[in-house]
Amino acid sequence: EKASQLQTQKDSLTQKLQETERRNVELESQLLDLEQRLENSELESHSFRKSLRSLLQLLDGKIFELSELRDSLAKLMEEDSS
Amino acid sequence: EKASQLQTQKDSLTQKLQETERRNVELESQLLDLEQRLENSELESHSFRKSLRSLLQLLDGKIFELSELRDSLAKLMEEDSS
Amino acid sequence: EKASQLQTQKDSLTQKLQETERRNVELESQLLDLEQRLENSELESHSFRKSLRSLLQLLDGKIFELSELRDSLAKLMEEDSS
Amino acid sequence: EKASQLQTQKDSLTQKLQETERRNVELESQLLDLEQRLENSELESHSFRKSLRSLLQLLDGKIFELSELRDSLAKLMEEDSS
Secondary structure (H helix, E strand, C coil), rough: CCCHHHHHHHHHHCCCHHHHHHHHHHHHHHHHHHHHHHHHHHHHHHCCCCCCCHHHHHHHHHHHHHHHHHHHHHHHHHHHHC | CHHHHHHHHHHHHHHHHHHHHHHHHHHHHHHHHHHHHHHHHHHHHHHHHHHHHHHHHHHHHHHHHHHHHHHHHHHHHHHHHC | CHHHHHHHHHHHHHHHHHHHHHHHHHHHHHHHHHHHHHHHHHHHHHHHHHHHHHHHHHHHHHHHHHHHHHHHHHHHHHHHCC | CCHHCCCCCCCHHHHHHHHHHHHHHHHHHHHHHHHHHHCCCCHHHHHHHHHHHHHHHHHHHHHHHHHHHHHHHHHHHEEEHH
């Protein structure tokens, strides 16, 4: 009966191991998926910030050009009133 | 006959004086008219430049506000990437 | 004595005519001067408005470019959030 | 000897189960960590886009105000030249 008892324990352990390994596979798949999503999210965020940086530089240019236009107008009025 | 000659000269002078005085009145009227136009033109020009000066100040304000917006965007991107 | 009286009147008329003619010359000179000033003022005003028109067109361009930049930013944010 | 063999197999299974469970705990911890990072990243991204949206609205306002200023200038020049 000792052998029969050991066999029962062994079967139970085998079943528990299989469940734990299935859970493992599942967790690893979830991890891979999350890592992929995080990487995509970072790539998108990087690309987004790069585009934003371009727009910021364009905005810098527009503000500079508006300031030049403003200076031209101020100079024109100075000449006209003198 | 001396008297008759003098009378003729006097009549001619009187006529010439009248013509010259008419021309004078005409010139004075033209002068007044031109002075009025010049004054109006200067008043309009003054008012125009005053309005332009207001627009220049408004433009200054808009450029300043665009620069603040630009700085906010730059700061936002700095915070986000850090 | 009639001749002497006429002579006096003639002298007075001659003097008055000379004065009126001097005044005429003076008025014509003032007119010419004013006409010149008015013409210069109109030339300057024309040139000033021409420069202003150029600045207005530049301003139009800058506003259009800022609107394009704004649309790029809006489009970028739409893509990012979708 | 059957019992001894079974005991050996049971010990081996127990050890393997422990290792798999340790790996499970480790994977669950990694998952939690990644989920936390992804959530933070999304919160930051959400907050970033909210700030960007505010800036976009400010930019809209500035462009509108520049357009009004442009119209005032155009109107002023029209009045002046008429």
